[in-house]
Amino acid sequence: MNLLVECPDDRYGLQCSEKCGACKKGERCDHVTGVCSNGCDDGRKGTKCDIDCNEGFYGENCSFSCGHCRNQEQCDVINGSCFNGCENGYWGFQCNYVSxxxxxxxxxxxxxxxxxxxxxxxxxxxxxxxxxCLCFKKKRRTRNNDNGIMAVNPSAIQDNEGRTDHKSENHSEDYTELEAVYQNDDYESLN
Structure with a gap:
């Protein structure tokens, strides 16, 4: 006759012969399989939380890289601190700041x-x-056009000067109404 007896908090398996790993926050592992259902304490990994972090890693599930510990020593697997200080040029609790x-x-x-x-x-x-510089030049050119200054194409002037074939008897058709174009003089407003 087999009696099922639940193991003490830190044991699991057949006849409670196995020791539980480091389950998160001291929680109890499964009394049959030893699995930690809510993860591991910092510095441990694996489903049973029975494996230490590999060298160069620390923290929850060993997911953080150690800093630059002196002589490339292993950092603390729980908080990442360097026991014997930092390599030259690094500082901080975890030796992860550059001087x-x-x-x-x-x-x-x-x-x-x-x-x-x-x-x-x-x-x-x-x-x-x-x-x-190019942006300022373009902006200045745009501003000058807005003030009534027009650019003249020299080739258009030459084309019109050479034409003598069109003669109008009615000179009023040759001219269009002219409007005064005012340009702001930057020096008028200086006082």
């Missing part, structure tokens, strides 16, 4: 990327300045 000094070292003459980066920066700056 400002090291950011600017990218532009030292010892770095082979300095000249290409500065060249690209120069080209981009020149291109931007050129685009801005």
């Amino acid at each position: 400002a000094r090291d950011i600017f070292s990218i532009f030292s003459l010892d770095n082979p990327l300095t000249i290409p980066l500065l060249t690209i920066f120069g080209i981009c700056s020149f291109s931007l300045a050129l685009v801005v």
Whole structure:
């Protein structure tokens, strides 16, 4: 006669011979299979939460990468902190912040990327300045046309000067009504 006896909180399996893994928030694992139904505590993984994080990882389901711990040591599997400090150039609890000094070292003459980066920066700056100048020039031209200034096509003038075949007896037809075009003088408003 077999009696089914539920295992204590930290045990599972036949005759409660197996130890439960690190189920999330100390929850009980399944007393038959050992599975943690709500996941694992930080630093553990697997369905039974019985596997430590691989080297270089920490946190929930071991899904976060460790920072830059000194001598490439493993970080704390729970919170990612570095036990013996950070590599040179990094700082913070998890050694994941870069020192400002090291950011600017990218532009030292010892770095082979300095000249290409500065060249690209120069080209981009020149291109931007050129685009801005062209936009201002176009805007100025549009504003001048709005003030009554018209551009004259020199070839059209030459074409009309050379024509002598049309002579009108009625000179009133040769002229159209002229209107005065006023142009704002920028200097009139200065006082």
